[in-house]
Amino acid sequence: MSRMTRIHKIAMLSPVAFALAFGAYAQDASYPQISKAAMATADASPSTAAFQQARARMARTLPHDYSGNVDLDFVRQMIPQKKSEIAMAEVVRDYGEDPAMRQRAAQLIKAQQDDLQWLEGWMAAHSNR
DSSP states (O other), X not given: OOHHHHXXXXXXXXXXXXXXXXXXXXXXXXXXXXXXXXXXXXHHOHHHHHHHHHHHHXXXXXXXXXXXXXXXXXXXXXXXXHHHHHHHHHHHHHHOOOHHHHHHHHHHHHXXXXXXXXXXXXXXXXXXX
16 A cells, blocks of 8 residues: 555544544543533523523524625624623623623623624615625
């Protein structure tokens, strides 16, 4: 077998080897798993419900069609994402326990609101596209 053929075969097998190794790592008993009790507690948490609502709202509002105009398609995709980022940061602001994290969430809300306002303004000005 030539050196190039061997290199090509190794290159082709490396993604498979990675997947097998990662799969084995993820199945390793020493890898920390979330217990059913912890999941039940998380499911009952008001913050979890708020995160789930924010994610579901974004999924419902993401456009599934494209115009072919890269600028317009970008803005149409970004608006629901910005709204979701604001909603998630509001969850941390409202339910978070770490004062530094709550402060960062408040900063993110402001920054994302500014971005959202700009994107919505651009969309309004270019709605005829």
